Amino acid sequence: MPDSPRLSNQAFDVIIAGGGIAGLALACCLRDALGAGVKVLVADPKLGESEGRDRAYAIAAGPRRLLERIGVWAAVAPKAEAIREMAIMDGNAHDAVRPTQLRFRERRDEPLAYMAMSDDLTAALYQRARELGVECAKRSVSSFALLRYTIEATVGVAAPRARLLVAADGGRSKLRDRADIATIGWDYGQSGIVATIAHERDHNGRAEQHFLPAGPFAILPLPARRSSIVWNEPRAEAEALLALPPEDFKRQLEARFTLKLGEIEIASKPIAIPLAYRIARRFVAERLALVGDAAHVIHPLAGQGINLGLRDVAALAEIVVGQMRLGLDPGAADALERYERARRFDVAASGLGMDAMNRLFSNDLPPLRALRDFGLRLVDRAPGLKRLLIEEAAGERGAAPRLLAGQPV
Numbered sequence: 001m002p003d004s005p006r007l008s009n010q011a012f013d014v015i016i017a018g019g020g021i022a023g024l025a026l027a028c029c030l031r032d033a034l035g036a037g038v039k040v041l042v043a044d045p046k047l048g049e050s051e052g053r054d055r056a057y058a059i060a061a062g063p064r065r066l067l068e069r070i071g072v073w074a075a076v077a078p079k080a081e082a083i084r085e086m087a088i089m090d091g092n093a094h095d096a097v098r099p100t101q102l103r104f105r106e107r108r109d110e111p112l113a114y115m116a117m118s119d120d121l122t123a124a125l126y127q128r129a130r131e132l133g134v135e136c137a138k139r140s141v142s143s144f145a146l147l148r149y150t151i152e153a154t155v156g157v158a159a160p161r162a163r164l165l166v167a168a169d170g171g172r173s174k175l176r177d178r179a180d181i182a183t184i185g186w187d188y189g190q191s192g193i194v195a196t197i198a199h200e201r202d203h204n205g206r207a208e209q210h211f212l213p214a215g216p217f218a219i220l221p222l223p224a225r226r227s228s229i230v231w232n233e234p235r236a237e238a239e240a241l242l243a244l245p246p247e248d249f250k251r252q253l254e255a256r257f258t259l260k261l262g263e264i265e266i267a268s269k270p271i272a273i274p275l276a277y278r279i280a281r282r283f284v285a286e287r288l289a290l291v292g293d294a295a296h297v298i299h300p301l302a303g304q305g306i307n308l309g310l311r312d313v314a315a316l317a318e319i320v321v322g323q324m325r326l327g328l329d330p331g332a333a334d335a336l337e338r339y340e341r342a343r344r345f346d347v348a349a350s351g352l353g354m355d356a357m358n359r360l361f362s363n364d365l366p367p368l369r370a371l372r373d374f375g376l377r378l379v380d381r382a383p384g385l386k387r388l389l390i391e392e393a394a395g396e397r398g399a400a401p402r403l404l405a406g407q408p409v
Contacts, residue, residue: 007137007158012039013330014320015153015162017141017175019044021057021118022292022309023168024125028070029317031132033409034324041162043137043155044169048126054196054268055118056228058083058207058220062404063310064114069406071131075124081223082111084205091210094255098210111205115220115228141169143178144288151287151331164320164331165288171278173294179285185278185297190215191238192300193231195270196222197253200262203227209301210256216301217256226267230300231256238272275299277355283343284336289316295343298351308350314401315342321409342401 014030016023019042027040059067059080067073084106091098106112130136139156146152150161167175176183203221210217215232222228231253233241241252250266257264278297283290292309319339320330329335402409 007041007155007160010039010041010135010160011150012041012135012160012162013324014038014164014166015041015043015141015151015155015160016166016168017043017153018166018168018170018292018294019047019122019126019136020168020170020292021121021125021306022313023166024122024129025066025070025072025310026166026168026291026313026317027129027134028072028125028132029066029313029403029409030320031129031134032070033317033321036133038320038324039135041135041137041155041160042129043139043141043153045138045140047136047138048123050119051122053118053194053271054228055194056115056196056220056222057118057121057306058113059116059121059310060113060304060307061110062314062400063307065406066310066314066403069403069408070128072121072124072128075127076116076120077114079120079223080114080116081221082106082205083113083115083207083221084111086112086207086209089208089210092213098258112207115222117222140174141165142174144175146286149329162331163287163329166316167288167290167294168292169294171276171293171297173290175288176280176290176294179288181285181290182281183278184281185276188275188277188299189235190232190275191235191272192275193229193233193238193241193270193272195229195231195266196268197227197229197257198265198267199225199227200264201225201260203261212256219257225261227261229253229257232275235272235274242270242272277351279347279351283340286333287331287336289336289339291316296347296351298347299354301354301357304350304354308347311346311401311404312343314403315339317403318401318409 016027023042027042030038030040086104087100088102089098090101104112137155141153141155143154144151144165150163151165152159152161153165167173169175202225205221207221208219218230220228241249276297280290280295283295291312298305316339319335323330323335
């Protein structure tokens, strides 16, 4: 299907601004459920293009079931790696030994999560969207205007109309700003150094989260004796680390990674991503809904950012499909209010929880360190509480959308 050349005279049910994981997943969910009964347009100037970075995401159980349901996971699974165990340590960067304080293991033969590369996810979603008949435009949605019963989007030089416009255009969402939706939050003054690391020995599906005084250091398993790291440091320190000669950078990395997996090599160019906490004051406006990073950006401590975005997708898709099957308006105010109610508490609780953990562990005060280590060991001895935490991370708590259980909407 070629990029749609003429959009000005077209009317859609839903226009999605943003061709990343959340935007494409929503388009696939709607077309998978309603087929030709819904007209969907996805617009993004980089639609279908590789991000060009070795960035990996941890896909939790609920979002993975959503991807299975819409026919995407089969293309991603051969390139993904299961997380079968998660170990949490607390210590200092140069400690010879960091004892495990808390351990989670897979349950019912289902991994805790899967690590998948961003480009693999996006490519599979884009391919599936085209198979399902989603209209695609390699142009940006720069603004919109409300009409009597529709919303008119500016897509390049065209102006198609829709009953609902979805902002999936990232943390610096232009559409969120156009709708005059403010955000609340703060900058952490930290950056996450992201890279792929090759190592001699197998990781056996084990992920590790090391809580170090400067910030968390995560080791996440990838296929073929590789791991992804997310190394949090104060921003100036992260920039100084990236400016080091390769061998000096590697020595700093080895002190944190340790050599338990044998000799390590840096398999991708390390990059630093500024970390912040931002949540939109509203997730909706008239005929507009925010999903993914346009609605919330949280600390990557537990890899919940992408999963929260897919939970947005599951909730919004269920509401839109329900409206359209009844012949109702998918952009009606009451429908969008239901979406906001469904998502606000989950997003706020997850975001503030990650923020609190980052603040609690990003220091080396002896009394606080003793208290938090005692707390971690206490949780480790409480199977019911550990199960609750796993279910929460998987998006299975409360009245979860049916897509997160792999059920049709």
